[in-house]
Structures are given as structure tokens and as C-alpha cells.
Amino acid sequence: MDATATVTPFSTLIRTASHEQHTEAETSTFMSDLLGGRLGVDAYTRYTEQLWFVYRALEEGSEALRDDPVAGPFIQPELMRSTELERDLAHLRGADWREGLEPLPATAAYAARVAECARTWPAGYIAHHYTRYLGDLSGGQIIRDKAEKTWGFERKGDGVRFYVFEEITNPAAFKRGYRELLDAVNADDLEKQRIIEECKRAFALNTAVFRDLGEVFPLSA
Numbered sequence: 371m372d373a374t375a376t377v378t379p380f381s382t383l384i385r386t387a388s389h390e391q392h393t394e395a396e397t398s399t400f401m402s403d404l405l406g407g408r409l410g411v412d413a414y415t416r417y418t419e420q421l422w423f424v425y426r427a428l429e430e431g432s433e434a435l436r437d438d439p440v441a442g443p444f445i446q447p448e449l450m451r452s453t454e455l456e457r458d459l460a461h462l463r464g465a466d467w468r469e470g471l472e473p474l475p476a477t478a479a480y481a482a483r484v485a486e487c488a489r490t491w492p493a494g495y496i497a498h499h500y501t502r503y504l505g506d507l508s509g510g511q512i513i514r515d516k517a518e519k520t521w522g523f524e525r526k527g528d529g530v531r532f533y534v535f536e537e538i539t540n541p542a543a544f545k546r547g548y549r550e551l552l553d554a555v556n557a558d559d560l561e562k563q564r565i566i567e568e569c570k571r572a573f574a575l576n577t578a579v580f581r582d583l584g585e586v587f588p589l590s591a
């Protein structure tokens with residue numbers, strides 16, 4: 371057995387293990403086109419819709435996990451994004467935003483996996499929680515800035531509220547605290563390894579959503 375596995379903090383292990391998938395998601399064609407300002411606000415809207423399905427699964431599932439000995443410490447109200455996404459969608463799609471809203475196939479598969487973990491495997495749910503929320507607190511801020519400039523949303527206003535964590539005044543400190551939670555996770559080495567595998571799966575599920583979105587919004591130019 372690799373002796374370093376027992377001494378390297380879990381937060382470092384999970385970050386290092388998902389590094390390659392992170393780069394893949396970050397450099398996906400859809401993300402590159404979106405961040406490169408080459409797509410219209412309709413693509414941004416469709417992307418935000420996909421996020422709503424994913425966060426609904428994450429946050430509906432979180433209620434029942436609040437007192438769970440493994441996932442419980444991660445459930446923090448200041449992270450919740452569903453309300454913000456709904457405000458953004460009302461701005462982007464209008465008051466009847468929910469009407470006719472359907473997930474892309476990859477989004478439906480992603481949300482189903484999150485819901486399944488929430489129901490049956492709290493440690494696996496942590497992998498999904500980490501992949502989304504720590505990402506939103508990090509690279510999400512780059513996306514917000516780009517979206518504001520490209521499509522003219524008010525700074526931190528409707529349309530980009532998803533990226534604004536009103537109750538987290540110091541994201542760097544919050545992320546440090548989050549990594550401490552990961553390091554103290556109530557799981558043995560084998561279970562930690564399984565969480566890392568689920569994290570890689572979470573990244574792959576995100577990349578699949580980008581692939582579906584890329585097919586809906588190919589660059590025609």
C-alpha cells in the first residue's frame with residue numbers, strides 16, 4: 371500500500387485525483403465557446419437550466435442528510451443555490467420559466483445519480499457536493515465575470531445570482547473550512563477511495579452535460 375495515502379490530507383487527495391477531469395471540463399468545447407464570448411445568451415440560459423436540475427437533486431436530497439454522521443457536516447444553508455437559480459431563470463426565461471423545461475439526457479443522468487447517492491450512499495453524495503459547490507466558489511466566479519461582460523447582466527444581479535454566495539463573505543476562508551471538513555470525513559481509507567472515484571464520475575457527468583450542450587449549440591460560424 372502507498373504509505374503516502376494515509377498521511378496526505380483527503381482534501382489534497384481528492385483535488386489531485388480529479389485534476390485531469392477538471393482540466394477536461396474546463397476546456398470542453400462548450401465551456402471554451404461560452405467563456406470565449408462566442409455563444410449567445412440562449413446558450414447561457416440553457417446551461418443555467420441544466421444547473422437547476424442538478425441543484426434540485428443536490429438540495430432536495432440534502433434535507434434528509436442534515437443529521438447523517440458522514441454527509442451531515444457538509445450540509446450548509448449558505449451554499450444552497452436553488453432559489454438563486456430560480457431567480458436567474460425567471461430573469462432569463464420569464465415568470466413562466468418552469469413551463470416546458472426539460473433536462474438534456476446527460477443532465478437527467480447526472481441528476482439521477484446525485485439523487486441516488488443522496489438516498490442510498492451519503493459518502494458518495496459528498497463527492498457530488500464537493501464537485502459542484504467548491505467549483506462554484508472557485509471557477510464559478512470567472513464564469514460570472516464573463517457572463518456579466520458578455521451578456522450585460524447587472525454585476526452580481528439577476529441572471530448571475532447563482533454565482534453569488536451572499537452569506538459567504540470570505541470564500542477563501544470558507545474553502546479552507548470545507549477542506550478541513552473533507553480531511554475529517556467520517557470514512558475509512560477504502561470508503562475515501564470510493565468517494566474519490568465518485569468525484570471522478572461527478573466530473574465526467576459534468577463533461578457529458580457540456581457535450582450535450584455543445585451539440586445543441588455548435589458554433590455555426
Ligand code: HEM
Pocket residue numbers: 381384385392395396397401405500501502504505506508509510512513545573576
Ligand atoms: C471554465 C470553467 C472552469 C474554470 C475557469 C475553473 C477554474 C477553477 C479554479 C481557478 C480553481 C482553483 C481555485 C482555488 O485554488 O481555490 C477551481 C477549483 C475547482 N473547480 Fe473549477 N473551473 C471550471 C470548471 C469546473 C467544473 C465544470 C467543475 C465541476 C463541476 C469544477 C470543479 C472545481 C472544484 C471541485 C474545485 C476545487 C478544487 C479543490 O481545491 O479541492 N470546475 N476551478
